Amino acid sequence: MFATRINDPPGATTRAAGPRFAPIVADWDNAPDEDAMKAMKRREGLAKLTGRERYLDDLPLPVGGLWAATVRSREARGMLRAVRFGEGVAWDDFVIVDHRDIPGQNVVVLIEDDQPVLASSEVRHVHEPVLLLAHPSRAALRHAVRAVSIEIEPQVPVLDVTTQPRPEQLQYNDDNVFKHLSVNKGDISQGFESAVHVIEGAYATGAQEHVYLETQGMLATLEAGDGEGDVVVVRGSMQCPYYVHRALMTALDRPAHRVRVIQTPTGGCFGGKEEFPSMLAIHAALLALKAQRAVKLVYERSEDLAVSTKRHAAWIHHRTALDATGRLLAQDIEIAMDAGAYVTLSPVVLSRAVIHAAGPYRCPNVRIRGRSMLSNRVPSGAFRGFGAPQAHFASERHMDRVAAALGLDPVTLRQRNLLRDGDCTATGQRITDGSDRQGLLRRALEMADWEHKREQHRVWNASERWHRRGIGLAVFHHGAGFTGSGEVDLASEVHVAGLEDGRVEVLAAATEMGQGTITVLTQLAAARLGLDPEQVLVAEPDTARVPDSGPTVASRTAMIVGRLVERAADDLLARLGSRPQPGDGQALSRAIVAWHRAHPGRTLLGRARYQPPAGIVWDDQRYRGDAYGAYAWAAYVAEVEVDLTTYAARVIDFVAVQEVGKVLNEVLARGQIQGGVVQGIGWALSEEIVSRNGAMVNAQLTNYIIPTCDDTPRIRVAFEENPYPHGAQGSKGIGELPMDGPGPAIANAIAAALDVDPRVLPLRPERIMALVEP
């Protein structure tokens, strides 16, 4: 029996205003065994393990095709004066593209359309693309890139967003602020007036690079269209085929049917291939159009590290008022983020940071003010967590400091303030999901052996000469899907086709980047239709074939796109006009075959369009209301050991307990948490971008340090379940949640180990040493 159960919290009597969501019960019993589905192995796993999966760079350069390279600014800011082509290069053998070759608008379409495809009169960051070159030989290209000199009359760049810009540094409005946001709840001045305790603190987190193991790459070809002219076809590594499609239409001035985008199997993204690939796609297409040949553009690692988008660095200030028992009375929070030279997605990153900034706690009076600032650095962009990791680092490190200042146990402080059903968040969203947040915290502490470890550490630290150990906690939440009315604006659509041979094909723009899209969408369709998973195909995300189901971001794929797959499957059955017997997938296949025989040449397509759950109300002007349909909740515990000779900190145990609605696939879900935690450990301890003149100078994997297998312990994962009625099979988003916990849990553990007060990530040895020996 497959049904979405509403989990009543134990001991619940009445719920404030009744349940917000009507129970949904599936109306047939034909799903293959649920446990078998949960254990389904990654569909493309064997191909990946035997090297048969083909990524962009594995595709051969078509005959006559050219390799591409990008010539970039070496100044952080300035006016473009001249481009000079040096001696010793046969320039006639090269295809050269500059801004004048752009048929449409010189803009990479996104939120504010301020970022040029190629610099035309000015540059705003080191590595800004100015010129594109193409040639049959990669070696010749490398040589040629070095032979181009771009003369720039420098202007004063903004490299520090924490100080007021001088008049000559203003490049956006009159304050270099791309976006202001504020959240207001209650009256914070009242909260501070009645306070017994007021605790302040300033926190900061560094930028982070994604380090997807497959670098950025695109292949642009020109193919015959049907009558009206050629079609620019771009294949490549990406999260959002329709973002790329839109960007190509604008820059190339082509209608939708003369541009085609196909996602190739993609070797990791983490947000780094959400918006950035549009730039490469346009670059490759421009060269292909000028050369009238295929063009392959692949970034080498060092270039990729240096020029691609980064997580926003953030500075967050908390001022908190509490009563005598440690209950929150007021939270006054300020957030500043470094957006880099162009707007890209900064307003949305700021939005998520602001919405999560107050933590999963109840507080009657809250003011959160956020601003996203221009700087003359490589633009910041999407990165797993998207503002929430920064917000939760500050919030959870602050909670530990608050606890210490009040003489309260850090666990007690959380327990006393955690949101309960019926409480409202900082944006005034009433939480009524029945999730057992206290239970999550209890379970995490139990699994981590919290009390016992703390005692053990006290004894151990007193007797050890060269090592210290500590244990730290973070409790947090993560809203899934697009904020507010975002999902409505996306108007996502999914199709499920019944094929002539009786199989079924899921058509969606959701991309597989390792998180399990192909497998999960297969499971959902198979379960909904009662089919053997082998009878379900998942179409390659090709804008010529699949509808726009929205971008593969915001942890929305299983929850939202998956739900659309279920509804499209329902629609397919409705169009068949017959309901198969429960469990009889073969009967369904036969019915599909029969339908095709009766309707030769026609398409059997089930469709579904996004419908928002009833009762979600969001005021985008006042930034109030229901920010997200569902929140995942989590409690993480990190145990660290610090070496007092090297000041290196190691995580020696990690517990991650969360509730993400429902676990759809055990291995995939566990993999998301473990992968996200390790990426968070890297952000917390070793990943730092060293800049000079706004450019990353440690742009190699030897000195941008991500965790190896030997740098992390086993990540111990546990899930609670509380099905979300509007997510596929009850699921909520999972992919970004694990990024939010490690930073603060580790900082809190280091604080406990060394009796210091860390405020800044990453806690590299130099920083730890400065805390211990100021």
Next chain:
Amino acid sequence: MLQPSQPPADHFELRFILNGEAICVRVAPQDRLLDVLREHLHQTGTKEGCGEGECGACTVELDGLPANSCLVPAYQVRGRHVTTVESLSQEAVSNLHASGATQCGACTPGVAMMARWIVRHPRLLERHRVRALMAGNLCRCTGYDGIVEGIEADLEATGAAALPVARR
């Protein structure tokens, strides 16, 4: 970008053994083994993750020892045995599949090659833990547990689990 820029030079003939088969191919002097495999022989299973010998995505076996093929000049491969991910059967990787050792797959060929080498040389575990042996293969997706558990399952299957050592 660490390859020195130089104009194209004369190619030479390289003979070696790839996955048991004798190969003869014309390569450029500055070619790396990785380029020979991917560009000249179209064996694209071996991946380039960094080109600087840090990530291990390009791991192959060279005369029975794991090597970062991005650091091996083509001329050093003359007459030697190279084994790549293309030699792995589905059975050989089935434990890694079940344990979630692969997500995006970009690091996976290197991981699978290194894993197989470890499992074939279980005496390594007398002195080294699995995690230390795998530290030359960077993965950004899995958090490594899926990989380590897959390797441990392989070791169990070969009876190597009986070796007396803390493998983690």
